[in-house]
Amino acid sequence: DKVRGDVLFDNVTFKYEDNVVLQDIDIDAPAGKKVAIMGATGAGKTSIVNLICRFYDPQKGRVLVDNVDVRDWDLKTLRRSVSVVMQETFLFSDTIANNIAYGKDDASMDEIIAAAKAACAHDFIMEMPEGYDTVVGERGVGLSGGQKQRIAIARALLVSAPILILDDATSSVDMETEHKIQQALKRLMAGRTTFIIAHRISAVKDADEIIILENGRIVERGTHDQLLKLRGVYYDIFRD
Ligand code: DCP
Ligand code: MG
Numbered sequence: 030d031k032v033r034g035d036v037l038f039d040n041v042t043f044k045y046e047d048n049v050v051l052q053d054i055d056i057d058a059p060a061g062k063k064v065a066i067m068g069a070t071g072a073g074k075t076s077i078v079n080l081i082c083r084f085y086d087p088q089k090g091r092v093l094v095d096n097v098d099v100r101d102w103d104l105k106t107l108r109r110s111v112s113v114v115m116q117e118t119f120l121f122s123d124t125i126a127n128n129i130a131y132g133k134d135d136a137s138m139d140e141i142i143a144a145a146k147a148a149c150a151h152d153f154i155m156e157m158p159e160g161y162d163t164v165v166g167e168r169g170v171g172l173s174g175g176q177k178q179r180i181a182i183a184r185a186l187l188v189s190a191p192i193l194i195l196d197d198a199t200s201s202v203d204m205e206t207e208h209k210i211q212q213a214l215k216r217l218m219a220g221r222t223t224f225i226i227a228h229r230i231s232a233v234k235d236a237d238e239i240i241i242l243e244n245g246r247i248v249e250r251g252t253h254d255q256l257l258k259l260r261g262v263y264y265d266i267f268r269d
Pocket of ligand 1: 045048050068069070071072073074075076077116
């Protein structure tokens with residue numbers, strides 16, 4: 030009963046109270062496919078990925094994982110099958126090492142350090158008062174947005190869930206760090222169904238399908254080359 034990681038959005042419409050956020054969304058992502066989602070703030074990007082983990086349920090249509098409606102999944106199994114690097118990373122009031130190992134409590138210190146190195150987090154962690162034993166989070170040392178994102182990427186590197194969601198995973202890091210992390214993210218994505226939400230063309234251009242969202246509707250979709258030929262919204266982002 031291993032989860033393969035096929036994800037299908039079948040005519041999904043979703044609203045928060047009266048606010049329609051997604052309309053008639055169809056996405057077919059068989060196991061291993063890389064889907065990128067772009068769109069302005071408020072377009073509905075995070076709402077799409079929220080439905081996979083069942084943080085919310087759609088009012089119309091279905092979200093399927095391995096051909097089974099996510100509503101029929103055991104919630105624990107479903108959420109364990111999805112590894113998420115969120116836009117706003119949540120850190121526990123605990124040591125950096127435990128924050129990285131969250132989701133894989135049996136990780137060895139060597140594994141934790143390797144993940145942190147791949148996520149470009151090792152250097153700043155070593156500069157903290159107690160290195161990997163430094164307590165962060167609400168009752169500990171504060172971290173910048175970019176540092177938190179790198180902890181979250183290290184965390185995702187440790188667990189091997191078949192579905193991966195990167196929601197603006199590098200939005201708070203500078204270009205140089207993003208470039209360095211890119212390699213680790215590529216390794217992270219290999220063999221997993223991946224949803225990449227990003228604003229930069231560099232982060233999405235290799236995806237199997239790029240989806241452009243506008244006010245909750247898909248207005249363009251295709252590969253990088255196909256979308257450039259369209260000379261539409263994606264082309265305009267590319268030219269800027
Ligand atoms: N919304 C809401 N209630 C929530 C979350 C969002 O009413 N609890 C609204 C705000 C937006 C719309 O839903 O109008 C879509 O929100 P998303 O978070 O899905 O938007 P994005 O992820 O695309 O925006 P951003 O790029 O800012 O992350
Ligand atoms: Mg969002």
